[in-house]
Amino acid sequence: MGKKSIETLVGLFVLLGMLGLVFLSLKAANLATFSSGDTYALQARFDNIGGLKARAPVRSAGVTVGRVTSITLDAQTYQGVVTMGIDRNLQFPRDTSAKILTAGLLGDQYVGLEPGADDKSLAAGDTIKQTQSAVVLENLIGQFVNSRAAEAGSVAAAPGGSGSKSKK
Amino acid sequence: MNPLAVLGATSLGVLRGFGHAAFFFVDLLRALPASLRRFGLVAAQIHAIGNRSLVIIVASGTAVGFVLALQMYYALVTYGAAESLGLIVNLALVRELGPVVTALLFAGRAGTSLTAEIGLMKAGEQLSAMEMMAIDPKSRVLAPRFLAGVISMPILAVLFSAVGILGAYVVAVMLIGVDEGNFWSIMQSKVDVWRDVGNGVVKSFVFGIICTAVALYQGYETEATPEGVAYATTRTVVIASLGVLMMDFVLTALMFSTP
Numbered sequence: 001m002g003k004k005s006i007e008t009l010v011g012l013f014v015l016l017g018m019l020g021l022v023f024l025s026l027k028a029a030n031l032a033t034f035s036s037g038d039t040y041a042l043q044a045r046f047d048n049i050g051g052l053k054a055r056a057p058v059r060s061a062g063v064t065v066g067r068v069t070s071i072t073l074d075a076q077t078y079q080g081v082v083t084m085g086i087d088r089n090l091q092f093p094r095d096t097s098a099k100i101l102t103a104g105l106l107g108d109q110y111v112g113l114e115p116g117a118d119d120k121s122l123a124a125g126d127t128i129k130q131t132q133s134a135v136v137l138e139n140l141i142g143q144f145v146n147s148r149a150a151e152a153g154s155v156a157a158a159p160g161g162s163g164s165k166s167k168k
Numbered sequence: 169m170n171p172l173a174v175l176g177a178t179s180l181g182v183l184r185g186f187g188h189a190a191f192f193f194v195d196l197l198r199a200l201p202a203s204l205r206r207f208g209l210v211a212a213q214i215h216a217i218g219n220r221s222l223v224i225i226v227a228s229g230t231a232v233g234f235v236l237a238l239q240m241y242y243a244l245v246t247y248g249a250a251e252s253l254g255l256i257v258n259l260a261l262v263r264e265l266g267p268v269v270t271a272l273l274f275a276g277r278a279g280t281s282l283t284a285e286i287g288l289m290k291a292g293e294q295l296s297a298m299e300m301m302a303i304d305p306k307s308r309v310l311a312p313r314f315l316a317g318v319i320s321m322p323i324l325a326v327l328f329s330a331v332g333i334l335g336a337y338v339v340a341v342m343l344i345g346v347d348e349g350n351f352w353s354i355m356q357s358k359v360d361v362w363r364d365v366g367n368g369v370v371k372s373f374v375f376g377i378i379c380t381a382v383a384l385y386q387g388y389e390t391e392a393t394p395e396g397v398a399y400a401t402t403r404t405v406v407i408a409s410l411g412v413l414m415m416d417f418v419l420t421a422l423m424f425s426t427p
Contacts, residue, residue, distance in 0.1 A: 003208070010214045013222065017323030020330035021365075027352065028258050028333050029359040057357070064357075 039066060039085035040124035044098040044111070049080040050134025052100055052109045058084045059101075060113040065090050068111060084111060091121035097130035109134060192385050196314055199307035209312040210319075217278045217313070218320030222327070224277055225270060229328035232265060233257065233335025241344055250340075251350035257336040258329075258355045262368045263424065266329035268416050271375035274321055275408035279383035282313055283404040286387030287397035295388075310388065314380050321376025322369050329368065367423045374419065375412050382408040 049071060058066040066086035074081050086092070095116030102109050113128075122128070169177075203210060236257045244250050286309065289295050295305040340346040359365070383404045390400035 003212075006215045007211055009219050010211045013214065013219045013320075014323065016222075017326055020323070020326040021369075023330045024262065024326060024333075024365050025361045028262075028330075028355050029361045029365050030356050055360075 038088045040088055041069065042066075042084050042086055042092075042122055042124075042126060042128060044082050044084070044128040044131050045074065045077070045079040046082060046098075046100060046131050046133045047079055048133040048136060049082060050100055050102075050109055050136055052080075052082065052111070052134065056108060056110050058086065058111045058113060060090075060092070060115065065113065082111065093118040094120045094122055094126075095130065096122060096128055097132065098128045099132040100134035102135070188389075189385055192388065193381055195306055196310055196381065196384065199304065199311040200315060202307040203311035203315055206312075209308075210315045213312050213316030214320055217282070217316045218323060221274060221277045221320070221324055224273055225324045225328050226331050228269065228273060229261075229266075229331035230335040232269065232328075233261070233332035233337075234339050236260060236265075236332070237336035237339035237344075241340060241346070250344075250346050252354050253340050253346060254333075254336060254351040255354045255358050257340075258333055258359050259364060261329040261332040262359065262364050264416070264420070266332065267325045267368055267372040267375055268412060270325040270328045270372060271321065271379055271412040272409055274317075274324060274376075275379045275383070275405050275412070278317065278320070279379050279404045279408050280401050282317070282380070282383040283387040283390070283401045284397060286310070286313075286384060287390040287400050290388065290390060291392040291394075291397060293392075310384050314384055317380030317383075318373065318376045321379065322372045325372030325375075326369065363423075367419075370423075371416065371419050374415060378411045378415060379408045382411060 052068065052071065054068055054070055056068045057064045058068065066084050068082055069085045070083045072081045072083075073079075082098075092113060093116045095118040097114045097116065099112045099114070100109055101112045237253060240253045240256050241250055244253055244256070286295075289305075289309065295309070298305045298308060337351065341348045341351055386400040386404045386407070390396045
């Protein structure tokens with residue numbers, strides 16, 4: 001085999017490798033879907049962020065418009081400060097509200113933005129005022145158990161019934 | 169000999185072996201710039217190591233993709249999550265199976281041939297003859313092969329993963345009927361280019377260094393007999409495979425310890 005043909009084959013091999021890498025990054029990973037270069041930052045404070053993680057999607061009307069870039073705790077108010085990178089082409093009104101929602105029953109958590117009606121838009125670095133914390137399953141169950149207990153208590157307090165039995 | 173002396177002698181022997189291998193590796197690295205200047209030698213070796221391993225890598229990648237897709241489908245369809253099959257296959261291949269299985273195959277396919285080639289060169293005293301002619305066999309024979317192995321390995325691993333994902337696509341979407349849009353979009357939303365694909369490439373690069381260096385060292389230090397070459401070839405596969413598996417654990421712990 002001549003030297004030229006070996007070089008051609010090696011070139012082909014390297015080209016195949018590059019094609020594989022392009023396929024992996026564009027078709028099978030997130031390089032094409034979202035680039036972090038053209039975003040602006042918005043902040044939101046939540047009393048409880050639940051299981052929200054950095055890089056979680058930010059959605060408005062179900063459409064992904066950005067990603068959570070960082071999560072920190074405000075040492076003064078003990079609130080979770082969520083910083084989001086939003087697509088630069090999209091502007092949201094100043095009275096937009098942010099919620100932490102869950103995809104499906106046990107799915108990943110994401111930030112949902114609901115646009116308000118204000119004429120002015122949020123600028124880079126602004127903080128979203130109206131927020132709603134994540135629903136924590138344990139708290140829900142706790143509330144449910146408490147309300148059942150209260151119901152049972154009111155039944156027991158009624159004259160007669162099963163309440164007097166347990167007191168013996 | 170008393171037991172204490174035996175223990176001491178064994179430890180010294182082991183340490184001497186490590187030291188010997190380390191000096192060999194440093195010599196090899198020092199010979200690299202010279203071989204970069206004569207890239208034709210490296211290209212010929214890439215052809216021998218990389219191109220010739222292409223068939224086995226592509227075939228195994230496709231097979232692994234097929235099987236992973238089938239097994240994952242049976243497991244996931246119980247939970248109604250068949251669409252995330254693509255994601256699981258992708259992450260498994262890109263993070264672990266691509267680099268590791270490619271490295272194991274590479275040690276078996278290319279590592280053994282390197283060891284045998286250099287071992288026979290040594291047995292036939294070709295290496296000594298080169299030294300007689302004031303040609304450093306490390307920079308003329310070993311360094312181009314090392315460079316070729318380190319260049320070929322990441323390319324092969326990337327191809328393994330890519331072909332595996334395509335194999336999973338064939339089984340999941342074309343044969344089973346998983347939704348095509350979901351198959352790709354779940355992958356694209358959950359697989360990160362730098363964290364997953366990038367770390368996979370870094371892994372395969374490290375494995376390339378391990379496999380090629382072990383193969384060259386075993387060949388270079390072989391006993392100059394037929395049994396010696398056979399023994400060195402076996403040791404190449406064993407040491408390179410174990411080294412790759414151990415290193416994989418360390419690298420995985422370093423790369424993916426944070427969620």
